[in-house]
Each structure stands twice: as structure tokens, then as C-alpha cells.
Amino acid sequence: MPRRDDIHTILILGSGPIVIGQAAEFDYSGVQACKVLREEGYRVVLVNSNPATIMTDPEFADATYVEPLLPAPVAKIIERERPDALLPTLGGQTALNLAKALHDDGTLERHSVELIGANYDAITCAEDRELFADAMATAGLEMPESAIATSMDDAQEALPRLGLPCIVRPAFTLGGRGGGIARSEQEYEQIVKRGLEASPIGQVLLDQSVLGWGEFELEVMRDKADNVVIVCSIENIDPMGVHTGDSVTVAPQQTLTDALYQKLRDQAIAVIRAVGVETGGSNVQFAVNPSTEEILVIEMNPRVSRSSALASKATGFPIAKIAARLAVGYLLEEIDNDITGVTPASFEPTIDYVVVKWPRFAFEKFPTASPTLTTHMKSVGEVMAIGRTFSQAFAKALRSRELDKPPVPRACSDEELLAGLETPTADRYEAILELLRRDVGIDPIHARTSIDPWFLRELERLAKDPQAPFAGERSFKSVDTCAAEFPARTPYYYSGWERKATHEVTRGERQSVVILGAGPNRIGQGIEFDYCCVHAAMTVRESGRDAVMINCNPETVSTDYDTSDRLYFEPLTLEDVLGVIEVEKPEGVIVQFGGQTPLKLAAGLVEAGVPLLGTSVEAIDLAEDRGRFGELLERLGYQAPPYATACSVAEALEKAQDVGYPLLVRPSYVLGGRAMEIVYSSDGLADYLRREAPTGDDKAGHPQGLQSQVSGEPGTPHTAPETQARPTIFLDRFLENAVEVDVDALCDGHEVWIGGIMQHVEEAGVHSGDSACVLPPHSLGEEMLEQIRAATRDIALGVGVVGLLNVQYAVHDGRLYVIEANPRASRTVPFVSKAVGLPLAKLACRVMLGERIATLELPTGHEGLGFGDHVSVKEAVLPFDRFDGADSVLGPEMRSTGEVMGIARDFPTAFAKAQAAAGSPLPRSGTAFITVTDSDKPGAFAVAQILHDNGFQIIATRGTAEAISRMGVPVLPINKIGDGSPHVVDWIERGDVDLIVNTPTGFGARTDGWEIRRSAVAHGIPCLTTLSAGVSAARAIAQAIKLGEPDVLSLQELHSGAHASPDGAPVA
Amino acid sequence: MSTRDAYVLLEDGTRFDGESCAAATHAVGEVVFTTGMSGYQESVTDPSFAGQLITFTYPHIGNYGVSERSMESERVWARAAIMREACNNEDSADAERGWLDWLTDCEVPAISGVDTRALVRHIREAGAMRGGIFPGEITEAQAQALIAAEPSMAGLDLASVVSPTTASLHGDGDGPLISVIDTGIKLSIVRNLIDRGARVVLHPCSTSAQDVLAEDPDAIFVANGPGDPAALDYVADTVRELVGKKPVWGICLGHQLLCRALGLETYKLPFGHRGANHPVKDLQTGHVEITSQNHGFAVLGPGGARTLDTNEPVRWDTDFGTAQLTHVNLYDRTVEGFELLDVPGGAVQYHPEAGPGPHDSLHLFDRFLARIAEAA
């Protein structure tokens, strides 16, 4: 059947900010869909609030809206754009839920928009656990004994039948948020309560436990003629009980007999038919009891997912691309498999290698949160590795994780380690490998983890001889979907080790440029960097060279084989990268776009004689070495906050005196302000140093290398911080109540061009990655802006940057201080590019390839403030709701997982949009609770005043209440927790609070504030933890009340008038 | 399990090293590859692999051991297994014995640690050819001599080797009586027939039409099996005598033999179809099914075409009237099945019984029995 021509305009919903459970995989899927649908001649309208996505680059859609993924704004977009169809299956849970809402509130019907891909009934059937259970029963498929509860009473009633442990899963939440495993009656109550709160429809599914059964996923595709194929089977090495997103998984499945696997296959097909997904991909999860061969259906996702992205990268079968074609009427047999070019997509990929996926965790950022792995997802990213054998892939995956420190099992006796295995944690595999090395055998481990013996035997061999998988010669083989039965056209490679090297790389004659990716998403290094790498690839191709991508993150656009001329799916360690360089012989390597990851390799590459493009290693070091950078600033006549570096605890305590308190302390060479804290006294400092045992002092405690040994790479760069004899502690004078400013600039070594100047909403002290920022700055005078531009120019030239530079400043008492300079693409590059309508990363790449800024024909009169009359606000999105016990107060250590952008004609409206997009829409009425530190009390009244004038009831704790009423604003004083009930937390729990402004009352004594913020997070109430954010919020609310639902404007409209960008496209 | 140096040598001199990991002997024959990712035991016990050395493209083979119920015949027929990473674990729930121990018991040699992908790419380019696996102490010259001594697959009658010597009855259902010309039938096929109530008599492939007709079956089934159909004219002749008298159905080699009985031609594919992921379009339902495949020869389309450029149910004129295309392979567009329009009968080239492979086509057995009923 041909493509549908009864539809012309198709609306695609993105998945919004990167959050745990929804990451870059949806940018990857969305980009593929946009490309395909436009190739097919459809008009594509895209909505996504996440500026760091490739899909929101204007050239990927006909109309691109960076707006909150909420019914109201999207309804406005539908009114303006009049799409014929809405494709909701590419934006994860967010898009599905939003599509559902737009159907329920009648918007879709009113504008006669058809849901394609998955229709309304299929979505509800798959997402509503009760309907799903019925559908499975009708199809004769088994599920775990279960009950649906919408109240605690339902839950209590069901317990006797289900027994403990019991699995609690909220309906319609992402990655199982709010769910868990109840092992005792008390836990049962807690988790059910939490689950009911977390579920948007107040519903939880209570499942009888099948903990320890094998967990399998099948990726299924169906076309509208009811042809079904299984793209890939995925086996979770961690059995049932650890969320698939947190499990180490392997493709294809390893342990099932053909007979049993075919049963799974039959059932997966039965599921997609029963749910009624007419076209596209679905992910079906099963629990399998290997000894009884019982199979239970766990769930299905009627959309592309994290697993489908993984399956696409693992097999070369582009699920999202094909799903998009199916959605507009094609049949599988009518679509080409672009890897072979000669066979149709109506087949099942077969592979002749093994793929291992490893989650990347961030527990170190949430010390107070529980580190156990359970049924709700906690990992922030993942890596994938391909090898010819399981052990090759597993070891490559280990080293791909790029941990700051290889986790070393704390407990040391066999007994302790074994006991530790009973509850799954992020470092369980390190413990398992350690035990296997000690020869405890696989049985005691199997007994505690239920991990299939086959995997344990493989790990045992690996533990005993970490180098074994890498015997022989590195051999680059291609991913071809067909185990070499047909020649592959698509150059997508991985390294295996064979007796003799038999490279399959077809290099061609053209010069190539290697772009090093950013590796796993993690807090501090996210999708923004992948965005830049993709732009680099585009630019290199446009320059007539071959773009060669090296990366190991399966979620990303950079690891789509369409993005570059050759893709090497490899770990980003020096050894692995040099392996690629050996066969590629590139003209140069780009290390500037992948965040800290490639930067760490720069020196090693140069030593190995590899030419770098752009900023030299020498210059990188000049910017990153505190000492040398300090001297440079002095020479240039700019100020840095007083600072010192120390190599030992003693030295730190001593030098702290000269620098002066308050101090900002941190270990060296870390991204995202890892372990960065503000200390107010020498006691505070001593305490910090005790907790964050500086690496220098505890080297002994870290026998170098469990992890690096097993990954077959002694002393890989990811352990560099430990192995370098550099200062290990940095002490900076902490500038209180300073305004922080971020600048992204472009330099060709002779000339500097200011890309964008961003003023932070929160004051310095809140990590740049966690604070909201606005472009153009909303309260810096032109004189200060000039100083900032001048300083940026001098620093860029002084350092010798060729490419991008990011400088962070603090404006304190009207004085400009330089906080740091990063000689690379920064987290804010995508945001700035979209705000000013110029593709910073592409421009930088052209400079690195030899062009001069002068020849880039950059528009003038911009001065880092953007064009036109719009204001752009970036807001960070934080994962506190996933880590019970984590404090949501912002600090110098970055903890956000993603970001959103709000664009409007004025700052308050843009800020309001950003808040809404970030998941905490500001209220328009109700009760505002204010409690602030003494230093903030004078300012608190301003917030109260605005809110009061706009009809809010103001409540506050006694001290704050006095400060406010003294200024004549009516306020109701309420109890602190200490004063007894009804106290503030009771108010919040009762749902009587709609907005919270709570600045931490001094450091240390946080208990009350902590409780407040926790319940705010639990109940999803907007909670601002700095006064500046509080003021902005109040002004935003006032503006929203005055103007009503804000207008929506596409990026194309926004930038068309403004200017034409160098490469034609308004923005890129 | 002792590991010793061993190597694969092809008749064109290409060599791949590995370790021998089962019976310590050598083996020669046609070197083929299968792309299925599971079902190694089903494959080596499938009589269609007689005379062949199987290269498994999936690297890990043996993961879940071997068990009685995965047998496709009473013994191993493949001459050897060529693997990247063989495994002998016995601790899978399903395992009755370790894969390599079992091969050793069956005196079947195997080699592991081979760059099977490089080997497959070579066969893909150069075509399936003779070759062998040899323990290190055998010199390449000796090995070449052994290979040369091995007749090549074209023109080879292997059916007589795998066929039973006496007839036997299976099943006691009240369904039709089906006489099978057993050129090496897989147990999955027998099971699928019996499960649907049929009684099945397996005849030696040298049986005569008279003997078969004597038991007055409701239908004839020509089985799968090894080797070159062109070398089995004596079987084709038997079939020829049966067509028109009884409904005649076939699978794989049976498909080729029925065609030859009808006067159609077969030819050797460059490297065959062996795996579990080939898309085949059923022209009667319009559905695309993912099929299990295991054949090195194929049937020429109407007008002697090796590949069909349409999805239309094109027709042949045969000695028994018109035959109509029912199935086409969407990978290389070769003939995958046909039905006779003037007399009852038809066949498919692929393996609806799976074992190993997907179950998409099991319904063909229902269609097959329905046709028998109609004919009765």
C-alpha cells in the first residue's frame, strides 16, 4: 500500500527535558521520524521544550515550537498549524500522556486531528494496567497475580491474596516512578501511599512477586496489514526486580532454548495484536522461569522506547524510521532495509556479535538517597558495547562507563561481599567479579542474585583473566542486520578481537575528521554535548570531508549511522580511540564537543602523534590548570575570587586561612561541580575533607583497577584524576549574593565573536547547570556587559582558543570576577544557538577546519544579546522525585539531568513558560508559603507583595511572617515543624499550599527546610529555593494573570526576520 | 574437553585457525553457514545437513546444552560444527548434557575460536564449497588430499544415506493416512502431522509407487532431505507415478522433487538459504511470514527464471497441468512454494515446521490437511 495522501501536516510531540527514564533516545527517534516524514513530502510540525535536542533544530521540521509539552500550549499550536494527524509514539511517555489528554479534552476532535501510529484505544489499553490485564487474559496470556488499587483499603484487601514481597507499580508514571518492592507490611503501606500520590490517575497495580525470574524484552514491529516482526530480543542479566533501565542487558538473548524463545516470540506477537497497536514498534517485557518454562507478560510499551533505541543500535534496524513510514501507510515489505539496500524491512535481523548495555548511575550526587536498585529506574544514562563475544562486549561496556572512580567493593570478606549481593546495588558486578576472582565459584552468587549460570560462568572466566577476551588482533567488523549473508552498505563498525585482523572498513579516498563523542549521559555531561558532536559531523560533511564518529552511548543521535560517514561504536578510552585512528588515518581529531570526555584524551592523543583540530593541548591546560590560569588572569588584569590549591588535608586547612571564609571546596578535574561544597568555617572544611577523602590520601584504599583491569585496560584515562600528581583540592573564596554570568564565545586565534551572554536567575553558588538563566541578561547594565565582552575577548585570545570557549563570571558588589573558563563547547551552546538563531557549534567547527571568523559572514549588532525582541529562559530539571531522601536545595554541585527553554516577548512570561515546561507550572491563585533565611527576610516582602496584589493568600513561618507584615502585607503565620501540628508540612500534605519559596536557613541546620522541600517534591508543588527565583516566579505569575495563556511562536518565525545565518538555515 | 589446535581448510585453499573442541578427528564435506541464533542441536540433527559442515554465524553456541526433546532425528547428521565461541555448560535448566561432550560422544568433530564472520563472508563471495576441519597435526597438503577425495555436492545422492531401510507407522489419530517418501524427514514435521490427527507411514526413499499405493493413503508427503535433487531421479520417478492418483505434498527437498516429477527444473543456489529470518510472502493470504530455511538448491520459475520479479501468482505449465506460485522469498525473490491447479498437490521450499525457527507458518499444516480433506 502506498503512502497516505489524505494527510498533509503531521504534528510530532517530543519528550521534553532529559529526566531519569526519558533521555536522548527520544531525540534520536524523533529526528529519524522528522527526516523520514519530510522525505515523504509531509509538512512536519514539532513541539519539544528541550532546546538541547537535534530535533528542535529548525531544519528538521517545517514549524518548530520550543514550548511546554502541556495541553494548553499544544492546543494553541494545533489551532495555528491545523495538523491532520498527530504522531504520539516518538516522544516517550510524555507524548503519549499528552496525546491522551488532548483527546480527552476534545482538542483533537475539535480540530479533527487523527492519532496515527497508535490510536487512543491502543494507548489506553497498554497504559492502563487494568485494561491491559484484561486484554492479556482474553488473548490467553498469563500475567503475575495482581490487583488494582485506587485506595489504601483496596491495597490492604488484596495483600493476603498476593503475599509479600509485593510489587507496587503506579499507573502512568515514567520509569516506574513512585513504585517499589514491599517486603514488609510497613513497606507495603509506605510504597502504596507513595505510588497513589505519584500516579496521575491515583492508581497502582499490585503484583505478586516473581523476583529472581529471568527478564526478557522483545522489540516488535507491526504494519497495518498485520505483518509482525521481532527486531531484537534483549535479556536482562539482572533478573526480575531490577528495572530494565537499571539492568545490565544483553542482545540477543543468550540462555533460552530455541523452543522457549519461539514461545516468547509467539506471545510478543499476540500481545501487540491484543493491544491493537496498528502500526509501529512496541516493547514487550516478559518474566520467564527457566526451570518451569512459565512465561508471564509484564508490560508493553506501545511506542518507541529506550529499549527500541538500544535494539536499533544493536541490530542496525532503524525502528523509529520504519515506525514513521508504517504510520503513514507503508507496509514493512515496501520499505528497504537501508543497511543492505537490497532486502526489505519485513525480516528479522540476525546478528553475529554480542551487545551489552550498562546503566550509568549518579548515586554519588545524592548521598542521602537509597542506592539500592529496584523496580523504579534510577540510572541517568547508559553505554552500549559490541563485541564478537559476550566477554569482549561486557569488558568494553565496563570501560565505556567512564566512572570518576572504579567502584571498589567496600566490604572485604567473602561473606560480607556475598551478603551485599542480596540487595541489588549499582556496584554489584564489581563485587561479583571480585568474588569470582577469589574463587568462591558461581553457586553462592547464583543463590543470592539468581543471575543465570551462563553469565556467571562467563564473568568467572573474565574475572580470572581480564585480558583473555582481547587476545589476538583488533578487527573492525560491521553491523549489518544479517550476519554477513548480504553485503552491508552502511558503514557502522565495532571492534572485535580475532586471531587475525580482518577489517571490514571501507575507508574511501576522502580526508576524514574524527569526532569524539561524550560517552554516557550523566549529570554534568548530558545531551548538550551530543548535540554539539552531531553539529560537528554535519559541518565536517558539508566541508567535503568524511565525518567519523566515535561514541558508546546508544541513546544518542550521534550514534545514528545516518549522522556521520562512518560510525565506530567504541568506548572513549585512549586505547580504543587510537585503535580507530589506526584504520582511519584522519586529517584531524575534534575533542572540543564531547564535554570533558574527549578533553581528557587530548594529551594522550597528541603524545601518540595524532593531530588535534582547534584549541591546542597547551591552551587547554592553560585554561584548566588553576595556577596557570590564575597567572594569565593577573597578566590580563582580571580578577578571580581569591583561591588556593592543596595536595593534602593539612595544607588545605592551612591555606584556607589566607583565602578566607566562606569557602567553596572541591576536588580537581571534575565536571558538574562534583563534590563541591560551601564551607563557612575551618570546622566545616575539616568535616568536608573527612567526608570527601581527597583521592591523593586514599590511593592506598583504591587498589587501582578492579574495573580497569576487567575492562582490559590498565590505567585508562577515566582514572586519571587518581593517577595524576596534581593538586587534589581547590579552595575558592565563595562570593555571596553574586550574580553569575555565562558566556559562550567563538575564537579563531585572532578574532573573538561573542555568541551569547546569559545572566543566571539564581545567584552564584548554584551550579550554572542547575540555575535558570536568561538571554539577554535582564539586569546587567551596558557598562558591565562591555566589561564582560572585553574580558571574554582577552581570555579567549590569551588562552589561545581556536573554536569555542565558555567563561563563567560572578558580579559581586559591582565587580566582575572570573570563575572559570572552559576551552570547549559548553552545556549552554544549544540553548544559545536557539536563542540567538545561530549555530554556534557549526560555526566553531568551521573555524577548527581552518576558516576565519571574518569569513563566516556573521551578522553584526548582536553583541551576545541575540536578535529581535524575544527573551529566552533556560530552566534546569532536577531528579529529586526519584531519590527519596535527597534534598532539593540547589548548591554548587550540579544535580540536574536536563533543561527546558521558555521563549516569550518578556522575561516573566518566558520564565513562566520555562517553569511550566520543567514540570512545575506556576499557580495563578491560591496560597503561597514563604520561609526564608534571615539575610533574605528583607527581600521576602517583595515576593509577598506581588503575590498578595495578585490575590494569593500568604502564609509564612513566624520570623518571615513578621518581616513581611512589618512592611504592611497581610500574612498568616503558621507553625514550624518544631512548634507542633498543624505545621507547615501538614499544610502541604493537606494540599493547602500552591507555591513555596524556601531559602535554606543557613547551612547545617536544614532539617525543617529539608522536610518542607521533600513534601513539596512529593506533592509536585513548585518550590523555589532562592529569593531571586522567588521574585522571578512572583513576577511571572503577575504577568500570566494579566496576559492570560501566553502566545506560541515557532523558531522559524522567531528568527526569519532577524537575519539570515551563514549556512542559510535560520538556526541550526 | 581438551582444546587442541585445529583449522578449517576450504578447497580453494582458504584457511581459518581455531581449537578442536569435540571428537578429535577430522571431517570433510560441503562447508555451509546458518544464520539462526538459536537451535544448534536441532540443526545438527536435521538430516538435511548430512554431508555438510555447519558454520554457525552466531558466536556463542552450546549455551543451554542439549536435550532429548530437541532432536530432529535419532542422530547427528552434520559432519561437524564450526563456531566462534563454543560452550559446554550443563547448568542450564533444560540441559541433559553439555553440547561439546555430546558431540564428542557422537564422534562429531567441532572447532571453536574461528573467525566465523570472515569465513562466512568468504563463502558469500566464493559460494559454498568443499572443505573440512582438521586437527593441527594433519598438514595442509594431507588436508587438501582429503578434501579432493570428497565428492562435491552437485549430483550427490545423500537421501539414500539418511533414509530409513524399512517402513514404519507413526501416530494413531483418526485423521488421514499419509505416506511419506522419507528422504530424511525432520521429527518436527512428523509431530506436526500427528498432532493434527494424521497417521504417518515413513517409507524408504527407494520405495516403489506400488508399495505406497498398496496401503491406500489419503495423501503422499515428500520429505525434506539432503543433497542434490537432480541426483534423485529414482525418487522423482516414484513421485511422478503418484501425482494425480493421490494428493502429493512436499517440503524443501520434497518441493524440489515434486517439481522435477512435474517436469520442472532445479538449480544450485550460490550459498543456499540457511537460517530463521527469511521473509516469505504467502500469495494466498498476502501475509509476510518469517521462515526457517535450510536448502542449497531451488526450483526455476516459469520460463526458467531463477528469480520472480512480481508478487503475482504466476503459473507454470507442467506435465500434470498448471502449477501456481503460492510463496515467494522476499530476500532473493526465489520460488518458495506452489500449488497444482488440475490435480491435488503442492509444496513449499522453506520449513513451516520450524524446529528451529519461528512459528509463523505452522498454519500451513492445517491448510495441507484441509486440502487433503477436500481431495478426499
Ligand SMILES: Nc1ncnc2c1ncn2[C@@H]1O[C@H](COP(=O)(O)OP(=O)(O)O)[C@@H](O)[C@H]1O
Ligand atoms: N511481578 C513482578 N515481580 C518482580 N519484579 C517485577 C514484577 N513486575 C515488574 N517487576 C520489575 O519492575 C520493573 C519495572 O516494571 P515495568 O512494568 O516494566 O514498569 P515500567 O513501566 O517502569 O517499565 C521491571 O523491569 C521488573 O524488573
Ligand SMILES: Nc1ncnc2c1ncn2[C@@H]1O[C@H](COP(=O)(O)OP(=O)(O)O)[C@@H](O)[C@H]1O
Ligand atoms: N568563588 C565563587 N563564588 C561563588 N560561587 C562560585 C564560585 N566559584 C564557583 N561558584 C559556583 O559554583 C558553580 C560551579 O563552579 P564551576 O567552577 O563552574 O565548576 P564546574 O567546572 O563544575 O562548572 C558555579 O556555577 C558557581 O555558581
Ligand SMILES: [Mg+2]
Ligand atoms: Mg518496563
Ligand SMILES: [Mg+2]
Ligand atoms: Mg561551570
